[in-house]
Amino acid sequence: KELIKATVNGFFENVSFPKVSVLGHSRGGADSILASWKNENVEKLVTWASIAKLDRYSDRQKEEWKEKGFWEVLNTRTNQLMRLNYSLLEDILKNKDTSLNLERAVSELEIPYLILHGDQDLAVPVDEAKQLYEWSDKENTQIHIIEKTGHTFDIKHPFEETNSKFEQLISLTLNFLKN
Known part of the structure; x- marks a missing residue:
């Protein structure tokens, strides 16, 4: 919660233009939703393969x-082992009904919102995109499920070349931001 607040405040203190659009992928989608919620400087929001719930861990996990003080997650695309400190889980559990409430944030958005997701996403099920849309103001929200693609829209790390699924994602995003 504090990281999102500091990032948003720090960013908007240093910009000289009145409005920005915010885009986030996966967990960054949730961060983008929270950063855009009740933020007068944000004019549009786009999420790619966004999560719809922050509290996504089993009781065993x-x-x-808690016992280890951290949780390690392997990014299978980059083979990077990412360590999440226990303070992250504490923050999620403490604030999931208030400042980290994605359902409330999405339902209270007053800006145009574009949700993009691949129908074969194994990392974040497409049902989470549908859940975000369900919570949203349908007058201001568009959802596009891109067929036959997954969490990274068929882009590999490191980036070498584009593909038709990624081009579709970019085209939908740019058209939304331009209009």
């Missing part, structure tokens, strides 16, 4: 996380 939470207990192990």
